[in-house]
Amino acid sequence: MTEVCNSHIDSPQPRGDNAEPSTAQTVLPGDEFTIQSKTKTTKPASTVSETLSFDNLELRCPIIADDICNRWLNSYVPVPGQQIKQYPAAVTAYIYKILRSYATAAVRGRGVPPFIHHxxxxxxxVNPPLATCLTLVRMCEKLLPGSESVAADVLRREMTSIYQQRAAYDNMTLLAAYQSYLIYSMIFLFILRQNTNSFLRQALIELQDLAGLSSQHGIVCIAEQERARPRWEAWIVAEAKRRTLFTMYLFDSLLCAQDNLPTFLGTELRGLPAPANKRLWRAQTRSEWETAYNVHLADWVRGGFNIDELWPNPAPLDNTALLEKSDRVGQWLENIDEFGTMLYAVTSCTHGG
Structure with a gap:
């Protein structure tokens, strides 16, 4: 990536921001997760979420999305360039507990997983697939004896419906459908204990297909690649897609480990940005996010931190290169949220570094 000049850092040009005031807090009937309404509020402006428009997003897909769709084949058909990764038993247990916490938090109405943006x-x-998901999964809390199969049938039908309609979804609805399908899959494994090879392996195939389709609609902002500040809406979508993708890859690795199948490094994701810092991800207003992104551009003049910088070195590095890599990892760790911390723990304990 080319370096950004000082004027680009001080006053980067957004790509068409149209902010409007919103919103007050409300709760869907039967749910406890917090959502936003369009009702006027007297809250301070700094805590008010703005009206967002997710039309005409300037995104692109710099990776081969079909490799995501076909990832499930890696365990059965050798592909040139595959790199096997061996999770230590403690890391597999750690991934299990972390992903299980995402499922249980959704079931108990205690928030959404960290791959869903507020x-x-x-x-x-809110798109129908996600709204339906966050409502349906609540029935899995405090299941009565013998009712697990009923809940499983309901979720299974919704997963089938999502997958059958995938070609008709627009970009945002497809993202919501993909995220919902991942949540359902995790609930089957962690809550309903439906760990049957036939169902969950088929669900993973369909999940990876949804992931590839969503990625084809764009998984990075054009402005990100040009070292400029994108529209907030475009960045939200790109970041949510990447976080969902990274979570799905962990889920895939967990299922492979439980089935005694080899797990492979996700080399098809090389070059994608690693999870963003918490100031960007948690920003509540456009101005707060733009300020944080200006700082991000100033901090990462030589290019943002990519996910493959957490992987093993592709070739031996000299001391200077190793020190530079260590410095970049350390800089990325300075302000990441719990999701980024989790990814670092997994990669560091698996690959070292």
């Missing part, structure tokens, strides 16, 4: 559950923006 703007996605605003009432004016």
């Amino acid at each position: 703007s996605q559950i605003m009432t004016s923006l």
Whole structure:
């Protein structure tokens, strides 16, 4: 990536921001997760989420999305360039507990997994697949004896419906459908204990297909690659897609480990940005996010931190290169959220570094 000049850092040009005031807190009937309504509020402006428009997003897919769709084949058909990764038993147990916490938090209505952005559950923006998901999964809390099969049938039908309609979804609805399908899959494994090879392996094939389709609609902002500041809406979508993708890869690795199948490094994701810092991800207003992104551009003049920088070195590095890599990892760790911390723990304990 080319370096950004000082004027680009001080006053980067957004790509068409149209902010409007919103919103007050409300709760869907039967649910406890917080969403946003379009009702006027007297809250301070700094805590008010703005009206967002997810039309005309300037995104691109710099990776081969079909490799995501076909990832499930790696365990059965050798592919040139595959790199096997061996999770230590403690790391597999750690991934299991972390992903299980995402499922249980959704089931208990205690928030959404860290791959869903808070703007996605605003009432004016929430897509039907995600709204349905966050409602349906609540029935899995405190299941009566013998009722697990009923809950499983309901979720299975919704997963089938999502997959059958995948070609008709627009970009945002496809993202919501993909995220919902991942949540359902995790609930089957961690809550309903439906760990049957036939169902979950088929679900993973369909999940990876949804992931590839969603990625084809764009998984990085064009402005990100040009070292400029993108529209907030475009960045939200790209970051949510990447976080969902990284979570799905961990889920895939966990299932492979449980089935005694080899797990492979996700080399098809090489070059994608690693999870963003918490100031960007948790920003509540456009101005707060733009300020944080300006700082991000200034901090990462030589290019942002990519996910493959957490992987083993592709070739031996000299001391200077090793020190530079260590410095970049350390800089990325300075302000990441719990999701980024989790990914670092997994990769560091698996690959070292």
